[in-house]
Amino acid sequence: xxxxxxxxxxTGGASALSVEAxxxxxxxxxxxxxxxxxxxxxxxxxxAPYLVIFTVFVLAPLLYxxxxxxxxxxxxxxxxxxxxxxxxxxxLTGDSPFAETFWQSVQATWLFTALTVPLLLVLPLxxxxxxxxxxxxxxxxxxxxFAPYVLGVAVVAxxxxxxxxxxxxxxxxxxxxxxxxxxxxxxxxxxxxxxxLVGVTVWWTLGFNTVIYLAALQDISPELYEAARVDxxxxxxxxxxxxxxxxxxxxxxxxxxxxxxxxNMFGQSYLMTxxxxxxxxxxxxxxxAEVGLRQFNTGQAAAMSLIFTFFLMxxxxxxxxxxxxxxxxx
Amino acid sequence: MTGISRRTDGxxxxxxxxxxxxxxxxxxxxxxCGSAEPQVATGPALQDEYTGEPVTLRYWHGFxxxxxxxxxxxxxxxxxxxxxxxxxxxxIQWNQYYQxxxxxxxxxxxxxxxxxxxDQLANLAARQTINPLDEVVTQLGLQESEFxxxxxxxxxxxxxxxxxxxxxxxxxxxxNRAVLQQAGLExxxxxxxxxxxxxxxxxxxxxxxxxxxxxxxxxxxxFLSLLWQxxxxxxxxxxxxxxxxxxxxxxxxTWMRRQVDAGISPPDVAQDSQYVGFKNGQGAxxxxxxxxxxxxxxxxxxxxxxxxxxxxxxPASWASSHHLVLFRQRDPDDDKLxxxxxxxRYLLEASSEWTAAGMIPALASARETPEFQESPQAALxxxxxxxxxxxxxxxxxxxQVQTLEIAVSNxxxxxxQPAAALxxxxxRATEQMQANQQKFEV
Numbered sequence: 001x002x003x004x005x006x007x008x009x010x011t012g013g014a015s016a017l018s019v020e021a022x023x024x025x026x027x028x029x030x031x032x033x034x035x036x037x038x039x040x041x042x043x044x045x046x047x048a049p050y051l052v053i054f055t056v057f058v059l060a061p062l063l064y065x066x067x068x069x070x071x072x073x074x075x076x077x078x079x080x081x082x083x084x085x086x087x088x089x090x091x092l093t094g095d096s097p098f099a100e101t102f103w104q105s106v107q108a109t110w111l112f113t114a115l116t117v118p119l120l121l122v123l124p125l126x127x128x129x130x131x132x133x134x135x136x137x138x139x140x141x142x143x144x145x146f147a148p149y150v151l152g153v154a155v156v157a158x159x160x161x162x163x164x165x166x167x168x169x170x171x172x173x174x175x176x177x178x179x180x181x182x183x184x185x186x187x188x189x190x191x192x193x194x195x196x197l198v199g200v201t202v203w204w205t206l207g208f209n210t211v212i213y214l215a216a217l218q219d220i221s222p223e224l225y226e227a228a229r230v231d232x233x234x235x236x237x238x239x240x241x242x243x244x245x246x247x248x249x250x251x252x253x254x255x256x257x258x259x260x261x262x263x264n265m266f267g268q269s270y271l272m273t274x275x276x277x278x279x280x281x282x283x284x285x286x287x288x289a290e291v292g293l294r295q296f297n298t299g300q301a302a303a304m305s306l307i308f309t310f311f312l313m314x315x316x317x318x319x320x321x322x323x324x325x326x327x328x329x330x
Numbered sequence: 331m332t333g334i335s336r337r338t339d340g341x342x343x344x345x346x347x348x349x350x351x352x353x354x355x356x357x358x359x360x361x362x363c364g365s366a367e368p369q370v371a372t373g374p375a376l377q378d379e380y381t382g383e384p385v386t387l388r389y390w391h392g393f394x395x396x397x398x399x400x401x402x403x404x405x406x407x408x409x410x411x412x413x414x415x416x417x418x419x420x421x422i423q424w425n426q427y428y429q430x431x432x433x434x435x436x437x438x439x440x441x442x443x444x445x446x447x448x449d450q451l452a453n454l455a456a457r458q459t460i461n462p463l464d465e466v467v468t469q470l471g472l473q474e475s476e477f478x479x480x481x482x483x484x485x486x487x488x489x490x491x492x493x494x495x496x497x498x499x500x501x502x503x504x505x506n507r508a509v510l511q512q513a514g515l516e517x518x519x520x521x522x523x524x525x526x527x528x529x530x531x532x533x534x535x536x537x538x539x540x541x542x543x544x545x546x547x548x549x550x551x552x553f554l555s556l557l558w559q560x561x562x563x564x565x566x567x568x569x570x571x572x573x574x575x576x577x578x579x580x581x582x583x584t585w586m587r588r589q590v591d592a593g594i595s596p597p598d599v600a601q602d603s604q605y606v607g608f609k610n611g612q613g614a615x616x617x618x619x620x621x622x623x624x625x626x627x628x629x630x631x632x633x634x635x636x637x638x639x640x641x642x643x644x645p646a647s648w649a650s651s652h653h654l655v656l657f658r659q660r661d662p663d664d665d666k667l668x669x670x671x672x673x674x675r676y677l678l679e680a681s682s683e684w685t686a687a688g689m690i691p692a693l694a695s696a697r698e699t700p701e702f703q704e705s706p707q708a709a710l711x712x713x714x715x716x717x718x719x720x721x722x723x724x725x726x727x728x729x730q731v732q733t734l735e736i737a738v739s740n741x742x743x744x745x746x747q748p749a750a751a752l753x754x755x756x757x758r759a760t761e762q763m764q765a766n767q768q769k770f771e772v
Contacts, residue, residue, distance in 0.1 A: 074769065076432055076457035078367065097761035101732070166598040167542075168607050185598035188545060188743055274546055274601055278740045294429050295728045296457070 065302045073299035080299070087303035098291055101279055102304055105287035106311070112283060113262040115198045120258045121251070124206050128213035129243075142214070146207035153204075153267035160200045161187065161272045187273050193281050197268050205261065209254050213247070220246035252323040256316055263312055284308050368435050368658030372461050373667025376469045379412075380672040382665040386416045387673060388441035390431055392424035393687065396624020400687035401445075408676050415669045417443075428454070428727075431657070435459045438660040443670040445496060448484050448651040449720050449727045455487040456724035456770045461656040462490035470494070470675050477692050478714055481651045484722045493653025496677060497689035500649035500717050501551045502620050502710055503639060507632040509537055509614040518615065518634065522585075522641035529594045532614050540614035542604035543586055543595035545742040550735045551648040552617050552638075556582035558718045559642025564734070565759075569723030569767060572759035574734055575752035578642070583741045583748035585641060590742065598743065620707050623688030627706075635706050637713040649717035651692060654678070690714065725766040733759035 069087050071080040090096030091103075131142050148156065163170050164186035176182030186196045220243065228238045266285040269275055275282030282290075288308070292301025393401045398421060405419050420441065422430055428450050434440040436459070446454065454460045474482050477495050485493040505518040510528075513535035519525040525541075532540040543549070553574075554564055562578025565571065573579075589595040608616035609629055617638060626633055638647045654674045656667065677684070681696035685705045691697055702708055720726060737755035740746040 072769070076436055076459065077769065078458070097758060097765055100758070161601065165600050165603045167596050167600070168603050168610070168612070183597075185600075187600045188598040189745075276546070276736075276739055277743050277745055278736055290732065294731075295725065296429075296432070 065305060068299055069302035069306055071299045073302070074296045075298060076296055083299070087300050088307070090300075091303060091307065096300065098287075098297070098300055098304075101282070102284075102287055102291075104279055105282045105284045106308070108281055109263055109265070109284040111194065112197065112265055112281075113259060115194065116201055116262045116265075117255070117258050119198070119202050120205060120209055120262075121255060123202065124209035124254075125213050125247075127206065127210045128217055131210065131214055132217045142211075145210050148204045149207040151204070154271060156200060156204050157268050157271035160196070164196050164272070188277050190277065190280055193273050193277060197265075197272065197281060200272070201262075201265070201268055205258075209258065212250060212254055216247050216250035217243070248323065252319070255323070256319050259315060259319065260312070263308075263315075365660050368438075368440070368458055368660055369662050370461055370658060371662035371667060372463065372466050372656060373662070373664045373671070376466075376668060376671045376675070380414055380669050382414070382668055384414045384416075385663075385665050385669045386418055387443055387666060387669055389417050389419045389443045389445075389673070390422060390427070390441040391419065391445040392422055392427040392447075393445075394421055394423050395621050396627070397621055397687035397689065400624070400684065403686070404677065404680050404683060407680075408673060411676075415672065417673055432457055432459050435657050435659075440657045440659065442657060442659075442666050443673055444655050444657060445652050446493070446655055448481065448493065448495070448653055448722070451485060451493045451653055451655070452487040452722035453724040453727065454655070455490075455492045459658060460492050461658055462492055463494060463656065464491050466656070466671055466674070467491055467494065469671065470678065472678075476694050478694075478717070480717070480719050481692055484651075484719050485653055487722050487724070493655050494674060494678065495692035496652045496654055496681065497684055497687075497692050498649055498651050498714065498717060499620050499689050500647050500710065500713070501548065501555050501617055501638055502647070502707075503636045504608065504616050504618060504622070504626065505634050505636065506608065506611065506614055507634060509540070509611070512537055513614075515614075518636040519639045520636075521639055525639050525641070528614075533593070537614060539594065539596045539612075541589055541594050542599050542607055542613050542616060543589045543742055544599050544601075544604040545739040546601045546735070548618055549586070549738045549742055550730070551619070552586060553579075553582055553734070553738045554648040554718070554720075555638050555646060556585060556641055558646035558648070559640060559644055561643055565721055565723065565726065565763070567721050569721065569726060569763055570760075572729075572733065572756040572763060574737075574759075575749070575756035579752050579756075580749045581642070583738060583752060586738070587741050587744065587748060590744065620688050620690070620710065623706050624686075635709050637710055637716075645713065645716040646718050647713060647716060649719055651719070652689070723763070723766075724770050726763070729759050729762045729766065733762070 070082065070084060072083050072087075073080040087096070091099050094100065096102075127145055131138060131145070162168075164172075166172060166183065166185045166188060169186070171186065172182045172184055175184065184192060186192050224242045224246070225238055228242050233241065264285055265283050266289065269281045269283055270286055273281045275286055284304070288301050288304050291297050291304065389405065391401060402419065405417050409416055424447065427446065431440065431444065431446075432454065440459070444460075451460075455462075472494065478498060481495045481498055485491050485495060503518055509532070510516075510518075513528070513531040515528055515531065519528050529540050544552075557564060557574060557576075557579050560578035560581045562573070562576045562582070564574040564579070566573060590597050604613070604616055605618055605622065607613055609626065609631065611631065620635070623635065637645070640646075654677060656670050656674075659666075678693065681691040681693045682699040682701040684691055685696070685699075685702045685707070688705075688707060690707055690710065691702060696702060697711060697714075702711075720730075733755040737746075737751040741748045741751045745751075
């Protein structure tokens with residue numbers, strides 16, 4: 001500890017000296033510093049292409065979006081009058097004709113996220129634990145669980161829309177065959193519409209999270225399990241003290257990716273329920289697409305997007321805080 | 331600009347200067363492709379035949395159903411009939427069509443000619459997407475008297491004509507003859523009372539749920555038809571207010587919900603299932619657009635078609651019309667405009683062949699031809715004067731999707747009482763319509 005604390009200012013001083021005054025060739029102790037400098041230059045060089053893409057496709061549109069949100073912007077009309085923060089205040093105070101449906105869609109989005117994310121964290125882990133065992137046909141099952149994820153959202157949603165149809169769908173038909181209620185309004189009534197949307201989403205994306213868990217499980221050193229076993233830990237204790245800590249970085253990744261995917265849900269409700277019944281299952285992205293792309297109230301939709309982004313950033317920070325590396329301080 | 335370039339003079343390129351220069355370069359690149367705004371232009375007068383340079387016309391339409399092959403056949407015949415114009419059709423679902431075509435035209439990548447629905451004509455005109463066609467109508471030698479009055483009149487926005495009507499299509503009642511005969515019924519009902527008697531007979535004959543009531547498309551078309559029948563108007567003609575929560579509207583929606591409560595329709599009919607059910611032999615009737623004719627003809631169902639029964643005080647039925655339009659361009663090209671007009675003239679002259687799409691030709695003379703007289707939809711010809719259209723108000727179609735359609739859905743599903751559902755939605759619609767009015771005033 002003390003060693004590094006003392007040596008750091010010393011090198012710092014030397015490097016400052018070397019840049020300003022000392023001729024480079026006559027300063028052998030600085031060589032390490034020079035190579036470090038060249039290192040950062042290489043890094044910048046390698047990162048530059050991404051930075052360009054990031055600037056062009058993320059940063060610039062974001063700034064442009066902020067600018068758009070301050071106008072009554074409609075690209076098909078010759079004038080886009082400046083309205084300041086009116087697009088935001090209208091949504092916050094409820095004066096905007098879109099405020100009611102917007103906040104309802106925000107609520108719907110969080111409801112969907114709150115229902116989906118725990119399922120997509122726990123179920124894939126259980127599946128991965130099973131698929132990590134050695135048994136015949138293991139690869140077939142791995143493929144089967146991953147298969148739905150390969151399908152596009154349109155295929156998944158249209159397929160299930162017909163399967164879940166109240167009056168002509170197969171699901172209700174077979175429920176009737178085994179003697180259960182065969183009039184469940186899967187897509188036109190609450191809470192069934194949410195159950196359908198969450199169920200289909202879990203079925204569809206479970207395989208992706210499973211594969212990531214599986215990779216992480218295979219990454220945990222078998223020696224740790226062996227050591228635990230030698231210490232007399234039973235299966236539950238091994239899971240709690242070896243498996244879970246070993247999975248933590250991956251759980252952070254899966255949690256944030258799943259939250260972001262759930263918050264961005266659009267296709268399932270657009271195609272399966274058309275946002276219905278009423279506008280109950282209309283998500284934030286759905287509402288933004290309707291207002292911005294169909295009605296061309298681009299300024300209003302940009303304000304919605306930024307409010308939405310703000311919420312998403314708060315949640316992401318909360319996730320990172322919850323999973324922060326507590327060992328780092330030690 | 332000059333201020334910045336002076337600052338960077340001699341001292342190399344500062345970061346701020348670089349950014350400004352990059353911005354200017356981008357601006358110049360944009361300005362490079364003609365004007366930044368789509369321009370109004372309809373080109374020189376059309377002669378008997380197109381004699382200009384060979385051109386390729388981009389033609390966008392939304393005929394994705396049974397009407398798609400009929401349009402493709404017309405386009406193919408046009409391409410074969412002459413060798414100077416090649417029409418390249420592009421089919422986009424109506425649902426997606428308008429947002430895409432508006433964006434494409436404004437990005438300078440728009441099509442040359444198109445077909446669109448009359449409900450969206452004012453919207454595209456207000457959004458500077460289509461050309462005024464007053465001169466073109468004269469060049470094509472078209473007269474108001476040749477078209478149904480309301481169809482012709484609604485092609486006008488703010489004193490200029492923007493579309494030429496190709497056809498009329500309406501809501502209609504399809505009947506499954508085999509099912510009707512189970513109850514000894516020979517024809518479809520003409521009035522609400524007849525419909526009630528028939529459904530009672532059908533239920534007695536063991537036909538469960540003879541008439542399925544959808545909550546989504548085409549539920550709002552059924553609602554509008556009934557509202558007009560009860561003597562109401564959905565919107566103020568000038569686009570300032572929504573009036574579909576009137577007594578007529580409440581009566582219409584109450585009638586729709588009653589079909590479910592009385593067991594005539596099953597509850598919770600999800601998207602499209604009333605039509606898929608009908609196609610598979612479930613139910614005695616379904617009300618849907620006449621664009622389904624070709625689709626039903628390809629099944630072995632024994633069906634017929636009739637006007638929507640008169641449930642209210644007067645006959646009325648929702649209708650729309652496909653109009654031919656010329657899109658604005660950033661760089662208008664006279665040859666393409668001339669070729670586009672020649673293609674429009676060809677389609678109008680082929681009106682009677684367009685009957686094959688399941689549509690009713692807008693041209694009165696085409697409705698006299700044997701092609702039309704022998705088509706299934708000829709059964710609706712007498713109802714043409716009772717067809718009703720939405721007023722030409724920009725943005726109205728999109729407001730309707732967000733308000734009226736949701737109110738109808740909520741009431742049919744039994745989630746809200748008809749009156750409450752309609753008044754809430756009408757208030758929201760009025761707000762959005764007034765916002766639109768302000769927006770399009772400029």
